[in-house]
Amino acid sequence: MAHPQTRPGRQLVLNLFIYPGGHHEAGWRYPGSSPERLLDISYYQDLARSAEAAKLDAVFFADGPAQVDNIRYASRFRLEPLTWLSAIAAATTRIGLIGTASTTYYEPYNLARLYASLDHLSGGRAGWNIVTTAVPQASGNFGLAETPSHAERYARAAEFVDVVTKLWDSWEDDALVADAASGLFADDTKIHPIEHVGRHFRVKGALNTPRSPQGRPVYVQAGSSDDGRSFAARYAEAIFTAHQTVDSAKAFYADIKRQAESLGRSPDHVKILPGISPYIGSTEAEAQRLYEELNDLIQPAYSIAQLKQITGIDFTGHPLNAEVPLDAFKDAGPAKQVASRFQLVVDIVKREKPTLRQVIDRLAGARGHYVAVGTPERIADEIQLWFENKAADGFNIMPPWFRGGFDLFASEVVPILRRRGLFRHDYTGRTLREHYGLPRPESVYATEARATA
Incomplete structure (x- = not known):
């Protein structure tokens, strides 16, 4: 395939998704990994600095407010991402900082303060990955008898985003004056209580933090169910998604873009x-050996537990080398915990007729995300x-593992993408919005004031 050396226009967005121990479930065991440093903030600061040196758009941290059941064999603990990202903000200057926070288990006012603070202290690099949290272990940590239904979580999420948007807009951009000569610190006519009363929340406001450099953090979303797609089309500015084939990804891409356009x-x-x-x-051959070496480190008990978490089906006792029957999924109903991942597994079984071992190897590599095995040129071709x-x-x-897995990508694949004109040589902006090519939103109150002037 011939590749032009330069091409104007559309550029790739590339984020580094940092997951303790690596994205392969046995990555923490791979030679050269550093599991003893997984609670050392300098380890993550070093990774973020390397991602910034490669001019990536952002680092991303996932989160969930519960200890999952299958930590026995994998690095499945969580550090609170906003604390983490604040430390990374202090060690970097340009790279975006995206962290997950749940609309089911946060309150809007506290979340609005946390992300506004991160956006201020980072100079406009914050992004909020909006999740509704399906894992059943979380509900008991917050006094709930059971996890709210899928529809209920998304209804709360929609109101939650509306509330935090109002809070982040509640200070107009020029409300903070800080004029020592006149003694005027803030123009309080430009600071607005939001007086929100809804089904899930009653929030007076205003936020006690001035409007942040980006106006508000970038809205990121990670659901691919029907409700998730509708939510993303309405609110999200970036969508994290999982697909095994380019055709599936194209269909998702077209659907989201169409829905977003229909909403104006x-x-x-x-x-x-x-x-x-x-x-x-x-x-x-070397890339395939790497993939097989990591899969050889799998603990099948962990992998089968993870498959059960995704599908609700327990394959304990099913021979590893026997084909997974499609009929096993027929009575499972909608995906037990994460609807889109359930369907992804069903599609793999239907399309490839794999053995149980092949299914767990596929999921071990990246929990259902696309696994690309090959030379740097081959990986760049796929991208x-x-x-x-x-x-x-x-x-x-x-x-699949840190640091080596990322260092290879940064040193071998990124330069190929640059030579093909697909990725930046240097940053042209300072904020995450600028990296992504997104506009800075105007405060709703400023818009209303202009309309009535």
Whole structure:
């Protein structure tokens, strides 16, 4: 395939998805990994500085407010991401900082303060990954007898986003005056209580933090169910998603862009970012050996527990080398915990007729995200194929182990993408919105004031 050396226009978005121990479930065991440093903030600061040196758009931290059941064999603990990202903000200057927070288990006012603070202290680099949290272990940590239904979580999420948007807008941009000569610190006529009363929340406001550098953090979303897609089309400015084939990704991409446009939004302001986990070797055979070496470190008991968490089906006792029967899924109903991932597993079984071992190997690599195995050129080809066929606006890079998996991507794949004119040589902006090519939103109160002037 011939590749032009420069091409104007559309550029890839690339985020580094940092997951303790690596995205392969046994990545923490791979030679060269550093599991003893997983609670050392300098380890993550070093990773973020390397991602910034490669001019990536952002680092991303996932989160969930519960200890999951299958920590026995994998690095499945969580550190609170806003604390984490604040420490990374202090060690970097340009790279975006995206962290997950749940609309089911936060309150809007506290969340609005946390992300506004991160946006201020980072100079406008914050992004909020909006999740509704399906894992059943979380509800008991917050006094709930059971996890709210899928529909109820999304209804709360919609109101939650409306509330925090009002809070982040409640200070107009010029409300903070700080004029020592006149003694005027803030123009309180430009600070607005929001007086929100809704089904889930009653919030007076205003926020006690001035409007942040980006106006508000970038809205990121990670659901691919029907409710998740509708929510994303209405609110999200970047969407994290999982697909196994370019055709599936193209269909998702077209659907989200169409829905966003029907709501009066610019499709260019909704970035579709699938996950890709690259296994890189100097030859195809070397890359395949790397993939097999990591899979050889799998603990099947962990993998089968993870498969049960995704599908609600317990394959304990099913021979590893026997084909997974499609009938096993017929009575499972909608995906037990994460609807889109359930369907992804069903599609793999239907399309490939794999053995149980092949299914758990596939999920071990990146929990259902796309696993690409090959030379740097081959990985770049895959990224370019998805990008140019409107299956993706960019990718969340999910190295199978740290640091080596990311260092290979940064040193071997990123330069190829640059030579093809697909990725930046340097930052042109300072904020995450500028990296993503997103506008800075005007405060709703400023808009209303202008309309009535």
